[in-house]
Amino acid sequence: MILLGEVLPLSSNAESAGVRKTALNAAHRELGARMVDFNGWDMPVEYPANSSRKSGGLIAEHLSVRNSVGIFDVSHMGDIRLHGPQALQAVQHMTMNDAAHLAIGQAQYSALLYPTGTFVDDVLVHRLGEDDYLLVINAGTREKDLNWVRDAAKNFDCVVEDLSDHYTQIAIQGPNAWRTLQKLTDADLPKVKFYWFTHGTVSGLPNTLIARTGYTAEDGFEIYIPSDETTSVCVWKQLLGAGEEFGILPCGLGARNTLRLEGALSLYGHEISDIITPWEARLDRFLKMDKGEFIGHSALVNQKQRGPKNILVGLEAIDRGIPRDGYNVMDRGGRHIGYITSGSPAPFLKKNIALAYVPLEHSAEGTELSVECRSLHVKCKVVPTPFYKRPRRTPVAGSNALSDPAPAADSGALPETKQ
Amino acid sequence: MAYPPEFKYTKEHEWLAVEGTTGTIGITDHAQNSLGDIVFVELPKVGAELTAGKTFGTVESVKAVSDLFAPVSGTVVAINGELATSPEKVNSAPHSAWMVKITLSNPAEAGALLSVEDYEKFIAEEQ
Numbered sequence: 001m002i003l004l005g006e007v008l009p010l011s012s013n014a015e016s017a018g019v020r021k022t023a024l025n026a027a028h029r030e031l032g033a034r035m036v037d038f039n040g041w042d043m044p045v046e047y048p049a050n051s052s053r054k055s056g057g058l059i060a061e062h063l064s065v066r067n068s069v070g071i072f073d074v075s076h077m078g079d080i081r082l083h084g085p086q087a088l089q090a091v092q093h094m095t096m097n098d099a100a101h102l103a104i105g106q107a108q109y110s111a112l113l114y115p116t117g118t119f120v121d122d123v124l125v126h127r128l129g130e131d132d133y134l135l136v137i138n139a140g141t142r143e144k145d146l147n148w149v150r151d152a153a154k155n156f157d158c159v160v161e162d163l164s165d166h167y168t169q170i171a172i173q174g175p176n177a178w179r180t181l182q183k184l185t186d187a188d189l190p191k192v193k194f195y196w197f198t199h200g201t202v203s204g205l206p207n208t209l210i211a212r213t214g215y216t217a218e219d220g221f222e223i224y225i226p227s228d229e230t231t232s233v234c235v236w237k238q239l240l241g242a243g244e245e246f247g248i249l250p251c252g253l254g255a256r257n258t259l260r261l262e263g264a265l266s267l268y269g270h271e272i273s274d275i276i277t278p279w280e281a282r283l284d285r286f287l288k289m290d291k292g293e294f295i296g297h298s299a300l301v302n303q304k305q306r307g308p309k310n311i312l313v314g315l316e317a318i319d320r321g322i323p324r325d326g327y328n329v330m331d332r333g334g335r336h337i338g339y340i341t342s343g344s345p346a347p348f349l350k351k352n353i354a355l356a357y358v359p360l361e362h363s364a365e366g367t368e369l370s371v372e373c374r375s376l377h378v379k380c381k382v383v384p385t386p387f388y389k390r391p392r393r394t395p396v397a398g399s400n401a402l403s404d405p406a407p408a409a410d411s412g413a414l415p416e417t418k419q
Numbered sequence: 420m421a422y423p424p425e426f427k428y429t430k431e432h433e434w435l436a437v438e439g440t441t442g443t444i445g446i447t448d449h450a451q452n453s454l455g456d457i458v459f460v461e462l463p464k465v466g467a468e469l470t471a472g473k474t475f476g477t478v479e480s481v482k483a484v485s486d487l488f489a490p491v492s493g494t495v496v497a498i499n500g501e502l503a504t505s506p507e508k509v510n511s512a513p514h515s516a517w518m519v520k521i522t523l524s525n526p527a528e529a530g531a532l533l534s535v536e537d538y539e540k541f542i543a544e545e546q
Contacts, residue, residue, distance in 0.1 A: 034455075045482070046455055058481045059456045254455065254482050322459055322479055345458045345481050374477070374484070376461075 022075035023168045023232035031250055039140030041076040044252040055247070061255035062347040065216050069174035069243050070251035073236070074215075075227065076139035077169055080149050083132040084158030091133050094152040094295055095125060096278060098288035102127040107195050107213055109286050111278065112148060113296030117303060119272040119281075121145050124213060126197060131158070134209075136169075138268045152295060168232035172239060173220030173251075173259075175390075180243040181221050184235075185210065189221070203235045215256060217263025218390050255347075262346050264314060264355060264385035270325065270341040271312055271355055279308040280357065282385075310338065310357045314385035315369065317352035321378030323371040329356050330370045330377070337362055340371060346387060353387050354380070420448040423514055427490065427529050428538035434514065435490040437529055442491055445517040446478060446509065449542045454480040457509045460502040462518055467495045469521055471528050476518065478509065491528040493521030 033044035049056035097110035112120035187200025197211035214220035323343035343354030432450035469489035
């Protein structure tokens with residue numbers, strides 16, 4: 001048996017030069033995590049079941065988030081703060097969504113684009129205060145993004161600060177995420193709407209940023225705590241303790257990837273990249289062409305007039321076989337027409353699903369295509385995305401509304417970010 | 420999980436159990452552990468010829484694809500059909516969830532495989 005290809009590399013070579021570790025690294029190893037080098041970070045890919053944890057591994061982790069709650073260390077993500085009199089103008093200039101409508105305490109999915117209209121990265125923009133914004137960016141693009149943001153902001157009266165190393169970021173995800181986190185905080189979590197945030201005391205840490213965001217297509221929160229190891233490990237362990245009654249599992253990057261894929265959430269370097277535009281990636285609902293000038297605007301005007309040639313579609317395998325990242329997509333005549341950006345078995349949906357770029361004329365729902373899965377040609381069909389949409393959890397008639405006060409999360413199908 | 424002392428092993432993490440001229444092939448606990456949750460096993464048909472060192476199928480977990488390499492040469496006489504519907508058996512019982520049974524065409528090839536001691540030493544060094 002030889003490992004041929006993986007979504008994540010298998011090497012567990014943490015000692016090699018230049019590999020970065022989060023403050024929770026030792027805690028992951030103590031839990032028996034399988035570690036991988038992910039974009040230069042030594043990160044847990046999964047936490048196999050062991051003598052002290054009956055359930056574990058990618059599928060169990062994925063299902064724990066869909067059915068109850070799981071936590072992820074996402075401290076490898078970067079954080080850039082922009083503040084000053086022209087912070088809003090700078091954010092408007094460098095992102096594709098319209099930040100002018102953000103209230104203080106609100107967040108939005110957006111992206112940084114090159115003048116060509118292609119992606120530098122996708123980001124979450126949080127409005128912290130009057131002229132104060134926080135951009136949460138991807139791990140693999142931290143330095144590139146920071147340089148790019150500094151350059152894009154240079155003509156505006158605002159300060160760009162890299163806060164990436166200041167925070168340990170933990171995502172608590174799943175329908176029981178709020179119940180879990182609520183045990184550790186005085187913030188009134190059911191009052192926090194999806195894609196909004198608040199500040200509260202978490203595990204005794206005052207003024208902690210608590211955002212109702214995530215990258216799992218599930219309800220959940222992301223918290224930003226000081227990045228020293230003692231504090232980080234303490235909060236991580238308290239979360240695991242608080243979630244014990246709900247069957248909480250620590251979750252690795254493997255489950256993070258399959259959860260986001262079921263939700264058809266983009267991953268930089270896969271669905272979006274420096275050769276892909278928002279039209280092609282079907283992210284135009286976050287692209288506000290009429291908000292005024294921004295970097296990439298004129299290229300996107302041109303592409304809209306021409307129409308994109310290729311477009312991102314969802315595929316579901318009909319035959320046995322697993323379409324995976326990078327595999328070729330063929331039309332029914334066997335002609336090579338596109339490629340898979342992300343493909344995997346979907347643990348909750350129990351189907352083999354993929355996202356792929358194909359020419360517009362092959363993108364209609366129901367179109368049959370085939371994917372070259374190594375020696376097999378696997379028949380697939382184009383299906384609507386997201387593959388998975390979380391159920392609206394309406395209170396049961398007659399039940400005490402206070403017993404399940406989570407409706408604030410159900411404010412629609414905003415995509416969540418991020419890698 | 421203990422590695423059965425009567426098995427022979429490959430550096431590609433297959434095991435081989437020989438009874439007379441019949442060989443049974445599977446993957447080791449170490450292999451299933453590195454792969455994670457196994458969701459798909461593709462095996463050859465009965466009658467197929469395996470050649471030592473060449474691929475004869477694939478095993479897929481949620482996040483990885485692996486080739487299966489024949490430890491020895493032979494003709495497939497049975498495949499474990501249970502793995503089509505319950506591939507997770509490879510995770511829970513790797514040393515009994517066999518993949519194929521073959522009639523050995525050159526039993527001497529088994530002599531070149533690793534003993535349990537050598538295999539355990541090999542995976543300890545690999546880690």
